[in-house]
Amino acid sequence: MLVNRYKYLIIIVLLFFLAGFFLFRWWQGPLLSGYEVVSSPLVQTVVASGRVETVSRAQIGSEITGVVLERLIQEGDRVSRGDLLLLLKSDEIAAQVRQAEAELTELAASRRPQAEVDLANAKVQLQQAEREAARRRNTELGILSAEEREKSIEAERLARNNLELARLKVAALAPGQAEETMLRERLAALQAQLAKTKIRAEVSGTVLTRNVEPGDLVQPSQTLFTIALDGATEIRVPFDERNLPLLALQQKAAVIADAYPDQAFPAHINFIAPSIDAQRGTVDVRLTVDPVPDFLRQDMTVSVNVETNKRERTLVIPNDALSSISGKKAMVILVRDGKIQRHSITLGLRGLVMSEVVAGLKEGDQVLADAESALKDGTRVRLEQKQRGLQHQADQTDSKNELPVKFD
Structure with a gap:
């Protein structure tokens, strides 16, 4: 009987302590997640995605219409100025070049010597006509008629004209004169056309695209190859315009190619x-x-993290602890003596994860993680510190191309 009484007494005492514990916990309030305001280094960055581009590109085409005989390069090949890229069919133009060369040879070997012979003959004929005209002029009128004398004079005039024409012809066919110049210009024009059947690189660089295969008919308006010129490599990034006030020339950035995230x-x-x-x-x-890293390629997608501002040491607070943000002002739910109260603070550097506290909080203050909590001011709460991880860096992220950023 006595044992049963002790047993009941122990049960009652345990129930009493248990009820007291739950009453104390109820008095303390609900268990909520929160943060402690700390002082740490802070770096503000602007983050976005972009693409790799060379400063300049050259589009290679053909100056003439022709059929592709052979293609000698492909994408990714490195070419230097003057390298042969493509061969076009050239039979017809080559035949015209050979004909023009033959005409020059004929000029030197046949037409020019023949013109000199004609000139010599014209001189002889003129001399003969002059002698004949002189004899007839000295003959008495009764022996020769006036008509025969006029014919001798006319023959002399024609012989002199023929001599002049022969001289002009010899002059025109002489080395470096009109006829040879015309033939050489025609040959040069045909040789230039023939050279255009061999399409060469006008710049040094890397072949990005090719749009032609053997057997294709190409025309002057067609782009056959695109070459990225040697020189500086750039990254083009479309940042959200809201980040414009943070950006400035010569700001440093860390870049990561999607294909090589560890480099x-x-x-x-x-x-x-x-x-x-x-x-x-x-x-x-x-x-x-x-x-420029060796692995970087034209049009690669990259993530760009531009450092826009930094603090060697400052108070920081996670952004999910902020509410009612307006410009540099924001509200937090401060926990003091176990009770909550809404509190206005002033922000400095702001980012996706962390923000700088300029005024309104001090190091060691505790705030609720849920900045939108419906609890009334003065409500008692118990605070559980959230695992903050690596949170010593702030960033600005392009909202149109948002990327996750770690903070350390």
Whole structure:
């Protein structure tokens, strides 16, 4: 009987303590997640996606219409100025070149010597006509008629004209004169046309595209190859226009190619477009890459993280603890002496994950993680510190191309 009494007494005491514990917990309030305001380094960055571009590209085409005989390069090949890229069928033009060369040979071997012989003959004929005319002029009128004398004079005049024509012909066919110049110009024009059947690189660079195969008929308006010129490599990034106030020339950036996520490389801003793309609401920014990694390729997709500002040490707070953000002002739910109260703070650097606290909080203050909590001010709560991880860096992210960023 006595044992049963002790047993009941123990049960009653346990129930009493249990009820007291739950009453105390009820008095303390619900268990909520929260953060502690800490002081740490802070780096603000602007993050977006872009593409790799060379500064210049050259589009290679044909100056004449022709059929492709042979293609000697393909995408990715490295070419130098003067390298042969493509051969066009050239039978007809080559035949015309040979004909023009034959005409020059004929000029030197046949027409020019013949003209000199004709000139010599014309001189002889003139001398003979002059002698004949002189004899007839000295003959008395009774022996020769006036008509015969006139014929001798006319023959002399024709012989002199023939001599002059022969001299002009010899002069025209002489080396370096009109006839040879005309033939050489025609040969040069045909040789130039023949050279156009061999399409060569006018610049040094890397072949990006090819749009031709053997057997194709190409025309002057057609682009056959696109070559990325040797020189500086740039990254073109369309940043959201809201980030424009944060961007400046020569700002440094860390770049990561999507294909090589473990190999970040440096770049810096060298151009900010003076206008905004109204349709996309973006501003074009170009960054120079130097040195250029070996793995970087034209049109690669990259993630660009531009450092826009930094603090060596400052108070930081996670963004999910903020509410009613208006400009630099925001509200937090502060936890003091186990009770909550809404509190206005002033922000500095802001980012996707963390923001700087300029005024309104001090190091060690605790705030609720749920900035939109419906609990009334003065409500008692118990705070559970959230695992903050690596949160010492702030960023700005392009909302049109948002990328996850870690903070450390």
